[in-house]
Amino acid sequence: MIQRxxxxxxxxxxSDSPVVLLNGARQSGKSTLVQSLAKEQYPARYVTLDDAxxxxxxxxxxxxxxxxxxxxxxxxxxxxxxxxxxxIKADIDRHRRPGRFLLTGSANVLLLPRxxxxxxxxxxxxxxxxxxxGELQATRDGFVDAVFTRSLPAFTDRDLERADLxxxxxxxxxxxxxxxxxxxxxxxxxxxxxxxLTQRDVxxxxxVEHLTAFPRLLAxxxxxxxxxxxxxxxxxxxxxxxxxxxRYLALLEMTFLIQPLPAWSANLGKRLVKAPxxxxxxxxxIAHLLGLSxxxxxxxxxxxxxxxxxxxxMELRKQITWSQTQPQLYHFRTQTGHExxxxxxxxxxxxxxxxxxxxxxxxxxDFKGLRLLSEALGTRFLRGVVFYTGKESVPFGSHLQxxxxxxxxxxxxx
Numbered sequence: 001m002i003q004r005x006x007x008x009x010x011x012x013x014x015s016d017s018p019v020v021l022l023n024g025a026r027q028s029g030k031s032t033l034v035q036s037l038a039k040e041q042y043p044a045r046y047v048t049l050d051d052a053x054x055x056x057x058x059x060x061x062x063x064x065x066x067x068x069x070x071x072x073x074x075x076x077x078x079x080x081x082x083x084x085x086x087x088i089k090a091d092i093d094r095h096r097r098p099g100r101f102l103l104t105g106s107a108n109v110l111l112l113p114r115x116x117x118x119x120x121x122x123x124x125x126x127x128x129x130x131x132x133x134g135e136l137q138a139t140r141d142g143f144v145d146a147v148f149t150r151s152l153p154a155f156t157d158r159d160l161e162r163a164d165l166x167x168x169x170x171x172x173x174x175x176x177x178x179x180x181x182x183x184x185x186x187x188x189x190x191x192x193x194x195x196x197l198t199q200r201d202v203x204x205x206x207x208v209e210h211l212t213a214f215p216r217l218l219a220x221x222x223x224x225x226x227x228x229x230x231x232x233x234x235x236x237x238x239x240x241x242x243x244x245x246x247r248y249l250a251l252l253e254m255t256f257l258i259q260p261l262p263a264w265s266a267n268l269g270k271r272l273v274k275a276p277x278x279x280x281x282x283x284x285x286i287a288h289l290l291g292l293s294x295x296x297x298x299x300x301x302x303x304x305x306x307x308x309x310x311x312x313x314m315e316l317r318k319q320i321t322w323s324q325t326q327p328q329l330y331h332f333r334t335q336t337g338h339e340x341x342x343x344x345x346x347x348x349x350x351x352x353x354x355x356x357x358x359x360x361x362x363x364x365x366d367f368k369g370l371r372l373l374s375e376a377l378g379t380r381f382l383r384g385v386v387f388y389t390g391k392e393s394v395p396f397g398s399h400l401q402x403x404x405x406x407x408x409x410x411x412x413x414x
Contacts, residue, residue, distance in 0.1 A: 021109065030076070228333075357386060
C-alpha cells in the first residue's frame with residue numbers, strides 16, 4: 001500500500017478534535033487510508049454508508065444509529081445521510097472527548113452550510129487528493145515549505161526527461177487509474193468513474209435535470225483548464241442558462257472535480273470580485289476527457305502548457321494539506337494582461353510567485369510577471385520561481401529562480 005502523507009495530520013487532529021472529517025473526490029483513496037489507520041494507529045470500528053442496509057438504518061433513525069455505535073468509529077461516505085451530522089453533534093455534546101468520530105465524505109461540507117454549521121468548533125476538516133508525485137515515490141514532498149524558507153536550496157535534476165514528465169502528467173494520481181497497465185484500461189476506468197459520479201453523487205446532492213450535460217461541461221472545462229472562468233462563454237457553448245451553469249459548476253466543485261484558483265490582489269476586497277481560474281483535480285482525468293496521449297502532445301506542443309500548469313497547481317494543493325506553512329493559492333493578473341500563474345501567500349502575508357513553462361529554455365521575458373509582482377509587493381515578495389522542463393536550477397536576478405519542474409517533488413523531500 002502506498003503511504004499517504006496526510007496520515008500524520010489526521011492522527012494529530014484526532015488527538016484533540018472530537019470529530020475529524022476527511023473529504024475528497026470519490027476514489028481518491030479515503031476508504032483505504034482510514035481502514036489502514038484503524039488497523040494500526042487508530043483502533044476504531046469501520047462503518048460504510050455505501051452498504052444499503054447501513055444507509056437505510058442511518059437515514060431512518062440518525063440519533064439511534066449514532067448512539068448505538070461503539071466509539072471511536074469511522075463513518076465512510078457520511079454525506080449520504082446528512083441528518084447524521086446533527087446526531088453526531090448531540091453525541092459529542094454529551095461526551096466531548098477527542099477522536100470519537102473519523103468521517104469521510106465525497107462532498108465538500110464547507111459548501112453545504114447546513115452540514116458544516118452543525119459541527120462548528122467540534123470538527124476539523126482535511127482534504128485527501130489523488131496521489132502526489134512524492135507519494136508515488138514513497139517520499140514526503142516538501143517544496144511548499146522549502147520555498148518559504150529564507151534561502152532556497154539549488155536543485156538540479158539531470159535525470160529529468162521530457163517523455164517521463166509527460167507520462168507523469170498524463171497518468172495523474174487516481175489510485176485505481178494508475179494501477180491500470182494500459183492507457184485503454186485507464187480510459188475505461190475514467191469513463192465508468194464519470195458515469196458513476198454523475199449518476200450517484202451528483203444525484204444525492206441535488207435534484208438536477210439534464211444530468212447528461214455534466215460530462216459535456218466537464219469536457220469543456222478540460223479544454224479550458226487553468227484558464228479564467230468565463231460564465232458567458234461557457235453558457236453559450238453549452239446552450240445552458242448562466243443560472244443553471246453556475247449551479248452545475250457548484251456541484252462539480254462540491255464533489256472536488258474542479259477547483260477555483262482565486263485572483264490575488266493587494267486589496268482584499270477585490271479578490272472576491274475578480275474572475276478565478278478553474279483547474280480540474282487530476283491531469284489524468286483531463287487527458288481522458290481530451291483524448292490526450294504522448295504521441296498527440298509530441299505532435300502538438302501547445303497542448304502541454306495548460307496541462308502542465310494544472311498539474312503544478314494540483315501538486316501544490318496536495319502538498320499544502322500536510323505542509324507546515326499552509327499558504328493560500330491564487331493567480332495574479334493585471335489590467336494590462338501581465339500575469340503570474342500561481343501566487344502562494346502565507347498567514348504572515350509573505351508571497352511566492354510561481355510561473356510554469358513547457359519549454360526547456362528560458363529568457364528574462366519569462367520573469368516579467370514575477371518582476372511586476374515583486375515591485376508591487378516590496379519586502380512582502382519572498383521569491384519567484386519559474387518551473388520549466390530543463391534540468392538546471394538557474395538564478396535570474398534577486399529572488400528569482402528557474403527550476404526543473406521535478407523540484408516540485410524533489411526539493412525538500414523527506
